[in-house]
Amino acid sequence: MIEEKEFKIDSLLMRDLEHAAMNLEKRNYFLARALTKYIGINKLNAISFIRFSPIFSTNYEALHIGSEKDTIKQLLDPLIEPTLDKTIENISVAKFPEHLGTVKIKTYEHGIIISWLQQPNVPSEQLEHLLIEGLQAISFVEIKEHEYFYDIGAPFEPDVARSIKEKDRDGLVELLALTKWMTNSDITFWGEANSKQIEVDIHIGSRKEDFGFLLPLGKGIGGNAAQHKVVMQVADYKNCAYRYKDVSKAVDSEEIRTVFALPIKDRDQNTSGVLYVGNRKINPLPMNKKFLLMRLANQLEPLVKRKEIKQFYTTQDRKLYFRQKKKELREITQTAKQLGEIEKWLADLLKGDVLLLDADGKPYCQNEHDIERRNTSQFYYYPLNYNERNLGSLNIWTNIELPLENDWPDLIDDVIHAIYIIYERTERFYNLMELERSQWLYNMTQETFHFKTQYEKGVKLRVPLDHGEVWAVYWNKQSDRLTLHEKMQLDELSLLYLRQPIFFNGNTGYILFDRPEKCTPEELRNKFLSVLPVETWIIHGATYKSFEHLHHTLLHLQALMEKVIREKGSEYVLTFNRFGLDHLLSNPRVSKDIQEFSKRMLKPLLEYDKNNNSDLTKTLALSLMYNSPSKVAKKLFIHPNTVHYRINRAKQLLNVDEQDPSSDIALRLAAYAWLFEQKINIHN
Incomplete structure (x- = not known):
């Protein structure tokens, strides 16, 4: 059975407002639907929305919603003038029947919202703010469409529009130029999308001619926007969860901080391209410009159809095959040390993709090799609730219909049971190991300790004691401490890329290794941000040549990290030897x-x-x-x-x-x- 996530009320309201902004012909329909939801939630008798624009034949449009809408229309229509100021003046002195309730009037540059409240009733301030901001944004779209577009409902001349829909380079440059003008942004770029990846090589406003990247579907901002067909915006790209390998290097080289990604679809409603907007300062697009871009995209769809990839389940001896698979699941349940093992096994069985998300919607498993997101027709969502704890969800993408009634009807129940057993085992084991590591690190950062005892404990913990390198990392959770689950996720990344665990001391972690690292400090920081998007500093390059030297190096790093935390600079990846005099003053030897x-x-x-x-x-x-x-x-x-x-x-x-x-x-x-x-x- 497919479980559906409940939409929040504000999401439902926002969806209607977005559709109203995008669809000129059905704008009043979606506005009416949004206002109907609003009065139902807030228990209003009625609501009226009057907006003014030169694009209207009478210079205004009026909508009346609610049980008393006919009465309201009779009362208000004579008061509406072609100008906003005169209309406000008329309404502010008008007398309305008491049975309509308390009158509440809100105005903005191009519109008036009048609510009739039931007694006693206090509308939700959050929803009221969202509604007014959304209505303002729609008025902005109506005014600016008249200013920016070639014609109402047509952003470009017919030949340019055709060139864009066919994704001709010259046409896409025209699209980027208009987008940059409308948003007053620093850079715009186009991502060509297919079923596997996003390719960026057309841009306006870049500092480097060779700016561009390849991004797998489902990764980064554009990859997620394309896969889920949703608009995405990240205020601070340098400290977000969507940083990805070389893409981050390309974006950081342009000093881009705020990123906005808008997917544009083909006739089959698959993402065929992604329109990006970037700013070099933290400056997110407001709702009005977001709506304007969504209106622009709506007028350009559908783009040229992309090629799709389909995979189907086949097997020769089904009974033998499923007997073997059930045996494999039992073995995984008994021996697996990570949830990634069952995730990989289930994806192989269903010829699709499987993603285990925690209660915060973040992946449990960090894969060294990216999962290739397949074009599948079915999505299945199963909540994971264990001993009154919300462990997140099991998400499956597959072309195979679930449940497998004939072959394995209890497959999902068996898999979820296995997930609970593996999770409890890994959590219990990690908690014990983390306590041992933390105690060892605490002793190592004291001025004096029992040399022989600490050395023997370090050997048991498999610490490279006689030579190696140390990286120190600090996660700025402000007043909050790192949770056990967060430590497990960060530790998994460290094991994957540096082959060594993290030794935690509060929100600071130390990684000690003696083999060549598989990623740069910048890449590891990006990986950490993908599971914990908070300000993160890394000091790397602290080498040691003996156990005694390791002790001094840890004390040295601890002092330098305290200084970094205190000063909270904007440089997040720091070399051990780049601190000048501070490096000397932090050295416990001198x-x-x-x-x-x-x-x-x-x-x-x-x-x-x-x-x-x-x-x-x-x-x-x-x-x-x-x-x-x-x-x-x-x-x-x-x-x-x-x-x-x-x-x-x-x-x-x-x-x-x-x-x-x-x-x-x-x-x-x-x-x-x-x-x-x-x-x-x-x-x-």
Whole structure:
């Protein structure tokens, strides 16, 4: 049995508003349907929507919906004038019968929404905001279509429209140019779609002539938009779940942050192309421009039909085949260590695709090789609820009709039972292993520990102890800690690409390996974002040549990561040796000596500040870093004259020879070390 997901009320309302924007001929029908749902949800007696545009013969259109719509029409029609302002003036002074309920009037640049509320009743603010924003967007479409399109209902001249529908390059360039103009975006590009992939090589606004990429269907933003035939928008591509291999490199090279993807279909309602819009700053398209692009796409469909691929189930000895498959499922249930094993087995059995999603809709299994999404006619959805826990869903795409009544009627029940057993076993095992690793890491990041005991535990945990490299990763979940399931997903990726697990300490993880990595730090970060789309920093390149060296390296990395977390810079992939003086000051082998040197050098100031409750040390240290009294004043929220006074007083107390280069350098080093120790950020 196919389980259907329930649509949220706001999704139902949005769907009607989108259709109203896209379909000029049926616009009033979809508007009426949206308003009918709205008054039903909010228990209104009636609602009227009056919109103004020069494209209307009378300069306006009025819709009245609800049980009292006839009465409302009789009352309102005489009050409507060709201009918005005059109509608002008439309605605001009008008297309406009390039995209609409380009158609520909302206006925007091109329209008026009047609601008659039942008593007592408070409409949903969220739905009201959505409705008004949607109606505004539809008015925007009507006005801008008149401005941008060749004719109402025809975005381009007939020959250009034909060229676009046939996906001729010159026609697609015209489409991208109009899209860029309408959205005022930085870049637009076209993705040619078939049943396997999206190919991008036509673009306007790119900085590089060779910008382009290949993206498998179902991957990335465009691949998901094409496969699910839905509009997709990601506000910050650098920190989203849809980053994908070389595609991310191409997009990042253009410094694109916001991405919008609109699928355009052929006669069989398959995605034949994807229209992309990008901005180099985080600047998502508002609803009105989104609706305008959907209207544009609707007028261009259908595009040239794409070629499809079909696969069918065949077998010679069915009984023997299914006996073997049942045996395989029992073995997987008893021995599997990952859910990916049953996912792969079921996909092979049904000659289709299988995807296990967790409660947040994210894949349980991270595949090293992308699944080739097939063109299938059936989709099956099965919820996974185990011991009152929502474990997500089992999703199947196949041309084989389920259930297999004649061969294996209980197949899905058997598979779901196996999923529960494997999940419980892997979760229990991982929890024990994660506790052991975390305890070992905690001990390794202390100043002192029992050398022999830690070494022996490291051997049992299969840590490369005598030489290797460490990567440190921090996931910025703000006040939240990483959940066990999130750790399992991240750990699976680390095992897949670096062949080593993650040792967690709160929201920071350390990966220790001694074999060549199978991906770059940037690629691994993209993989992590696909399962946990939060700000993620990676420090890589920290090598060690002995167990003692590993101890110092972990302490060093911990200090550097604390600085990165504190400063929250926009560079997310960092090399261990690129921190300048911070690298030296974080090194546990020399940091104590440098801090002792700093305290001796600044001792007169530190004692003066302690005795007089002053800030001479901080003021002098910042002035040596900035070389600008005004910047220091701004940083400390004091007057520049106060800065000058404090600097002069500090120099008197220190009695340093400013003409001596070595003394000047020593003082600057001491000041920087003191600021580092005090965790004072000088870079922002």
